[in-house]
Amino acid sequence: MGKVSYTDLVNPAVLNQPTYEPGKPIETVAREFGLDPCGIIKMASNENPLGPSPLAQSAVAKMLGEVNLYPDGGATQLRERLAKHWGLKPSQFLIGNGSNEVMILLAQAFLRPGDEVVFGSQAFIVYKLAALMFGAVPVAVPMPDYRHDLAAMRAAITEKTKLVFLTCPNNPTGTINSPASIINFAKDLPEHVILCLDEAYTEFLDEAADLRPLIAEGRKVVCARTFSKIYGLAGLRVGYLYGSEEVIGLVQRVRQPFNVNLVSQIAAVAALDDSAFVKLSKEVNSEGLRQLTAGLSVLGLEYVPSHGNFLVFHIENAAGIFDALQKQGIIVRPLAGYGMPNSLRVTVGTHEQNERFLRTLGELLKTSNIK
Ligand SMILES: Cc1ncc(COP(=O)(O)O)c(C=O)c1O
Known part of the structure; x- marks a missing residue:
């Protein structure tokens, strides 16, 4: 016994899988640094700092007494609600x-093994993982100025894509x-390529x-x-x-029967009705982006102008600053895995959270002489 290891037996695609490194959970950082979890703020995973949609929260509370039942495997209610929201058919979700x-x-x-998957070199890592998982070839297209270069992506497409x-x-x-460049890009793709x-x-x-x-149009x-x-429902x-x-019918064939739980389905239906929460979240985010960019400029740090609920800024010794921020109870995201070892990503928080982040970062810069 002991001559054949699990590694000998495993699907080789598994060995090629890079590890996805998620934002560090509050509890982990509390344990690592001996901090009170209540004093830690997570600005690492682009979650909604206002919490979950209130309508979703009430809907969830009502459903907890029914979790002895399996969910609707077809998520009928949610697909119908989405169909209404988007003016499409439930069978399109x-x-x-x-x-x-x-x-x-x-x-x-x-x-299939050998197919090519094209994406931006500094885009969400899951695209690469998805390609490798099924034996496909990841084709990462450089992103000058951190932006998708649509002409280069088009040029990277082959008959194997x-x-x-x-x-x-x-x-x-x-x-x-x-929007116009994305639509033109989509229209210009050959018939054998699927754009997600x-x-x-x-x-x-x-x-x-x-x-x-x-x-x-097909x-x-x-x-x-x-x-x-x-919508604030990451959990x-x-x-x-x-x-x-x-x-959608073809992808449904590989979905497990009960992949989305009953509570989540109901919460999502309620969240779609919560337009007031969506509006407020967008406003708080725009204001937070203004606050963070202004604050980083005051600190003399450069950033990539952002349209999301997060912001990348450049800093020497990003790994050291990441650690030092954690010790102060602030979790951000290192970007070495994206080829940006001198940058960090911070999720836009509430006004108070952004203020604390900027203040703490300013103090660290003063004591460490880092730029
Ligand atoms: C670009 C992008 N797509 C997809 C996801 C996955 O989100 P979820 O699986 O929580 O829906 C994320 C999560 O951070 C993301 O940043």
Whole structure:
């Protein structure tokens, strides 16, 4: 015994999987640094600092007594509510355990070993993970000025390309491409390529590309959305994919029967009705972005202008500053994994949270002579 290890047996694609490093949870940082969790602020995962949508919270409270029952595997009510929201058919929606899951399901349904997946070099890491997981080849296209270079992405497409991921605003850089340029990009793709527009942060924009007319025309376009960001439901894990009935029907085949729990489905339905909360969250975010950019400028730090609910700034010894901020109870996100070792990403918080972050960062800069 002992000659054949699990590693010998495992699917080689598993060994190629880079590890996804999420924002550090409050409890972990509290334990690591001996801090009171109540005094820690997490500005690391682009969550909503106002908490969950109040309408979703009340709906959840009512459902807790029913969790002895399985959820509706088809998420009928949520798909019907989304259909009304978007003016599409319920059969054009697939609900997932976060939009992360729907993008993995899309990849699972369509990717074969050797296919190519095109995305931006500083875009959400899950696109690369999805490609590698199914034996496809990740093609990371450089992003000058931290923005998707749509001409370069088009040029990277070959006859082997199956999927293209595009995010607007992009995470982690917060950059955007104009709605017209995204629509032209989508129209210019060859027939064998599926475009997935990741709209995780689109609610924070005033103006966004609407790809529904392209879906109606039969172009190979799908969009992913999430309840984790502006709706404040990251802990419940709900997201969705929308596209033509044909593409959604195919991806439904690889979805597990009860992938989204009963409480999350109800919360998402209620959150869609909470337009007051969405409006407030957007306003607080715009104000917070102004506060953070002004504060960073005062500290003499450069940042990437952002259209999301987060901001990338450049700083020497980013790893040291990341640690030092944690010791002061502030969790941000290091970006070395995205090829930006001298940058950090901070999620826009409440006015008080932003103030505390800027004050603490200022004190650290004074004591460490870092820029
Ligand atoms: C660009 C982007 N897409 C998708 C997701 C996944 O969100 P979720 O799985 O919580 O819906 C995230 C999460 O941070 C993201 O930044």
